[in-house]
Amino acid sequence: xxxxxxxxxxxxxxxxxxxxxxxxxxxxxxxxxxxxxxxxxxxxxxxxxxxxxxxxxxxxxxxxxxxxxxxxxxxxxxxxxxxxxxxxxxxxxxxxxxxxxxxxxxxxxxxxxxxxxxxxxxxxxxxxxxxxxxxxxxxxxxxxxxxxxxxxxxxxxxxxxxxxxxxxxxxxxxxxxxxxxxxxxxxxxxxxxxxxxxxxxxxxxxxxxxxxxxxxxxxxxxxxxxxxxxxxxxxxxxxxxxxxxxxxxxxxxxxxxxxxxxxxxxxxxxxxxxxxxxxxxxxxxxxxxxxxxxxxxxxxxxxxxxxxxxxxxxxxxxxxxxxxxxxxxxxxxxxxxxxxxxxxxxxxxxxxxxxxxxxxxxxxxxxxxxxxxxxxxxx
Numbered sequence: 001x002x003x004x005x006x007x008x009x010x011x012x013x014x015x016x017x018x019x020x021x022x023x024x025x026x027x028x029x030x031x032x033x034x035x036x037x038x039x040x041x042x043x044x045x046x047x048x049x050x051x052x053x054x055x056x057x058x059x060x061x062x063x064x065x066x067x068x069x070x071x072x073x074x075x076x077x078x079x080x081x082x083x084x085x086x087x088x089x090x091x092x093x094x095x096x097x098x099x100x101x102x103x104x105x106x107x108x109x110x111x112x113x114x115x116x117x118x119x120x121x122x123x124x125x126x127x128x129x130x131x132x133x134x135x136x137x138x139x140x141x142x143x144x145x146x147x148x149x150x151x152x153x154x155x156x157x158x159x160x161x162x163x164x165x166x167x168x169x170x171x172x173x174x175x176x177x178x179x180x181x182x183x184x185x186x187x188x189x190x191x192x193x194x195x196x197x198x199x200x201x202x203x204x205x206x207x208x209x210x211x212x213x214x215x216x217x218x219x220x221x222x223x224x225x226x227x228x229x230x231x232x233x234x235x236x237x238x239x240x241x242x243x244x245x246x247x248x249x250x251x252x253x254x255x256x257x258x259x260x261x262x263x264x265x266x267x268x269x270x271x272x273x274x275x276x277x278x279x280x281x282x283x284x285x286x287x288x289x290x291x292x293x294x295x296x297x298x299x300x301x302x303x304x305x306x307x308x309x310x311x312x313x314x315x316x317x318x319x320x321x322x323x324x325x326x327x328x329x330x331x332x333x334x335x336x337x338x339x340x341x342x343x344x345x346x347x348x349x350x351x352x353x354x355x356x357x358x359x360x361x362x363x364x365x366x367x368x369x370x371x372x373x374x375x376x377x378x379x
């Protein structure tokens with residue numbers, strides 16, 4: 001099952017998925033991997049393994065690092081995907097893994113629990129990020145009844161003041177309360193609960209309070225620390241060199257005096273992410289990225305994009321309200337985009353500046369193509 005784990009990019013996503021053992025999905029998974037590793041303009045005729053769908057673009061937060069700040073100047077963000085449309089996509093694409101989010105808060109779509117039930121009934125692995133602000137008792141009860149495979153709480157500040165500065169929302173206490181109430185009810189054997197923290201200029205030194213939260217919630221092994229992606233001009237979300245150097249200097253002192261090995265490992269990982277953030281502005285990636293062959297991103301307006309980081313209208317591959325997805329998946333626009341990416345990530349500036357790196361995956365699985373692989377010059 002190693003190649004399936006590679007496709008999904010997270011081994012835990014394949015565990016317990018009964019679909020993996022069906023002939024169709026084994027064939028689909030191998031086909032998807034083969035075309036991705038070979039690096040052709042065409043992707044598998046069976047479609048992607050993963051579907052990320054923005055079931056709503058409505059959000060009650062206005063996070064300083066979020067791409068919503070760009071898009072709301074282009075179009076209204078007040079759309080929901082209907083249950084009928086979602087079900088049709090599930091039947092057409094037949095994914096193994098579905099991520100239920102984009103630039104909106106998933107709980108704003110009143111059909112969210114119908115989506116989760118449909119995926120659960122079809123043994124589809126699901127991931128649902130949320131800001132927890134709408135996770136009231138009624139929604140908690142529904143979520144416990146129809147749980148996602150992975151539930152991620154997006155928490156970027158550990159005090160009311162910092163939380164509000166980043167999200168422009170005064171819901172810190174409510175979000176923490178809702179999350180802790182949910183933790184007391186949800187079956188963590190069925191749902192992998194995670195915390196996402198986007199490291200940026202305002203929260204570089206939050207490691208001690210964040211560690212306390214994670215320890216309290218027993219989520220130290222389920223913490224995802226991600227350096228910010230600079231979507232929004234003039235927000236100064238990416239810290240200056242001097243700010244990072246200062247944060248690292250303080251963190252080195254914390255690491256040196258720390259006697260607890262578990263916490264020391266946590267602090268060292270935080271330092272590594274600070275260093276990654278330090279180099280982010282100068283990032284120039286030429287290594288393979290397999291995302292446009294294994295995954296797709298569908299917005300609440302029906303636009304199909306190769307990746308959730310590529311939200312500009314110039315990257316729209318088609319619209320599911322106008323054409324069937326299977327026509328879009330290997331249509332001229334998708335083929336042209338994959339061709340540009342194969343030739344050089346420099347052809348797509350957002351990809352050139354993106355951190356994603358599939359070099360090791362390509363090296364490991366080249367044998368399935370008999371080394372007939374267009375990625376060879378980049379590995």
